[in-house]
Amino acid sequence: MDYIVGDMEDMHQIGDNSMDAVIWCSVLCSVNSPTKALKEVIRVLKPGGHVYFSEHCLYPGGACRLNRKSCDDIERCGFRDLTINHVFRDNARDILMNHWIWGHGLKP
DSSP states (O other), X not given: OOOOOOBTTXXXXXXXXXXXXXXXXXXXXXXXXXXXXXXXXXXXXXXXXXXXXXXXXXXXXXXXXXXXXXXXHHHHTTOEEEEEEEEEOOOGGGXXXXXXXXXXXXXX
């Protein structure tokens, strides 16, 4: 298996429809444009390619923009057979990470 570590908003070194899978964890909170990043994911994935993700979201502050609605961005992207799971924590100690999503989808 080969893997590439890069900038999710600019994967120019990767050809269109060339990747079997894209995996990310806690990225959409840190990029300048989640929409641009997700468009790049769609561009590089082969038809039927898999996407696996984990994101924290909806916290009203913080340096990594936890107030973004990453779940909505992922849903609008157009993946088929998309599954998004949610985890909520009520513990005040975990306030920065009280809402997590993770899931899987396929490029149409």
